[in-house]
Amino acid sequence: MKDTVGIKKIAELSGVSIGTVDRVINNRSGVSKKTAKHVNAVIKHTGYKKNNVASRLKLAKSKSISISVLFPKEAYLEDHYWHLPLLGVQKAVAELKEMGISHELFVFDISNKKSFKRASQQILKNATNAIITVPFFADECQSLREQADALNIPIVYIDTKHDVNQEQNYFISQNSLQSGKVAGRILYQIIKDRGNYLVFNLINNNTETQKNNLERESGFKSFFEEEVPNFKPNILLITADDSKINSLEKKLLAFKKDHTPLGIFVTNSRAYLLPKILEKIGLAAQSTLIGYDLNPGNIELLRENKIQFIINQKPEFQGYSAVKGLFKFLTEQEDEELNHTIPVEVILKENL
């Protein structure tokens, strides 16, 4: 391995002490312009790059990086979707713990904006270096954003991309429009023009994440417009509250008449609610069902072949990437890993 230049070499070449070189590298105050300029020239010339391993070894105790994670309280439940990004966070923190990084979990109630506000205030009161959360509530995120900006604390949102325009807004999430197109392609391959399409927009809350569902729906329709423009599919959109799902039977019965194939796209994680109903009214055999997220209900029905496809958002990977990206940003000022589109992963029984 050829000798890499270190701070010592730079000091030697610049004719200053390593302390001064350190000040220049880290933009600390107290260096004359002339010296700084000279040292910077040497740095550029030699291609010197700070050794972060050494840096973090020194700083691990005195400047430990603490990341606050603000998730729905379901993150505590091992079976729940919101536990998965937490697992990813924990994995990344474990990998980096010798570099002096730790995290703390804060939770809120997704049906209660105030609980989000309260938790975020608590986070800002503690000295934290970064925040990872989910943009459920537009106004509250906006206000958190402003306060965090003042303290120079970066925020990484996972799961959903909302359209706030500030700087330092980082998003690690799937492109919902694109995932809707994937669903469109898959169902179209199967149903073609021989049957009907059904989009279920099941609502169980009214937060920002609902936007994901609408974009997925829109992506689904776009697929047909863009990819098979001459085909005008019969797409029925059913928007319904979870609790009213049983009242839909009559509506669905219309599809039974000719036993034509039925492609069903559920725009959120609750595809598992449908198979029972489809069986009850005798639509199961002619249906192909695609939904989102590998929750226990969906997994079981994939295994039983009652759901055919699941689009996975890789929530664990989202949490993992958020921590890794933040670490890179906080130690190297590189933020390109903090804006990250998660690939649309297609899961069926055999690659579960």
Added chain:
Amino acid sequence: MKDTVGIKKIAELSGVSIGTVDRVINNRSGVSKKTAKHVNAVIKHTGYKKNNVASRLKLAKSKSISISVLFPKEAYLEDHYWHLPLLGVQKAVAELKEMGISHELFVFDISNKKSFKRASQQILKNATNAIITVPFFADECQSLREQADALNIPIVYIDTKHDVNQEQNYFISQNSLQSGKVAGRILYQIIKDRGNYLVFNLINNNTETQKNNLERESGFKSFFEEEVPNFKPNILLITADDSKINSLEKKLLAFKKDHTPLGIFVTNSRAYLLPKILEKIGLAAQSTLIGYDLNPGNIELLRENKIQFIINQKPEFQGYSAVKGLFKFLTEQEDEELNHTIPVEVILKENL
């Protein structure tokens, strides 16, 4: 952050010097049994864990880890499949370079066993700490294995799992049987019992990696046996040399007669050879094509919707995982990351 115990604390609690603690931790010679036992007891009691960041900082120069990568010579070609695992290797090495890790690329000709042998001898002559390669040639791998064992050099094979039985054989590859089942499921969803199935086993070499193709084929058939046992699909297997592919036209014409759907599974990366033939003999419209690997030809045809599905083996990820896993093994003696099944990733135009 609560104070983690370090070597200093262990020394203090054991009443010995840190030098002795280091000897015990790293199983170095020259420690009395009594001292070792006592220190080990303290280590167990405190839950001490070596700080690898500090360790690697100290060792980066004197004990740099060097990984030899032995790939087909096509790894040099940016457009080629074998360039991808190399990119993954490079990425992982870049992430770990401050920990004192480097790699060197050696190449061989896949049509020439001797070139593999020659390159592997050269690797063994240099002092290397680990080898990453592809098991193209069973005998040569076996012999490499034996020599590497004697030198205590771990080998990680990517791409293909072959059935050698030694210890220290690590494989990072996709489960070919399983990926064939995925292909079966996808085509069955589309074709059902309304059409015919075609499996193309295109041969362009006779190395061990050909086993992948056979297992994929076998997985494809297994899908039908296991998942739809009452359905006896009409599956035609076509084994052909690449160069003879055009002579197949007559055989394929048989499928044209009734315009029934045709599900085509190409068990290797050369699905891109088929669309032109299918178009020429008028089978394109009724065909659904699934193949392997995101090479430029397949990508282009996915974009044009002339190939419908590609199964990706994530070659870049394979190379990346091999390096990360080796690093963990060489620094922490943990080898669980070195046996790794790559998920079966399903790609279509919209999630390319």
Added chain:
DNA sequence: CTGAAAGCGCTTACAG
């Protein structure tokens, strides 16, 4: 068989 000391590359409190 064991310990004291130097050093990996960086950071910081202190002295000037």
Added chain:
DNA sequence: CTGAAAGCGCTTACAG
């Protein structure tokens, strides 16, 4: 504004 020295946790050559 600048430098000399100590130290992060581990490793190693050297002395005993």
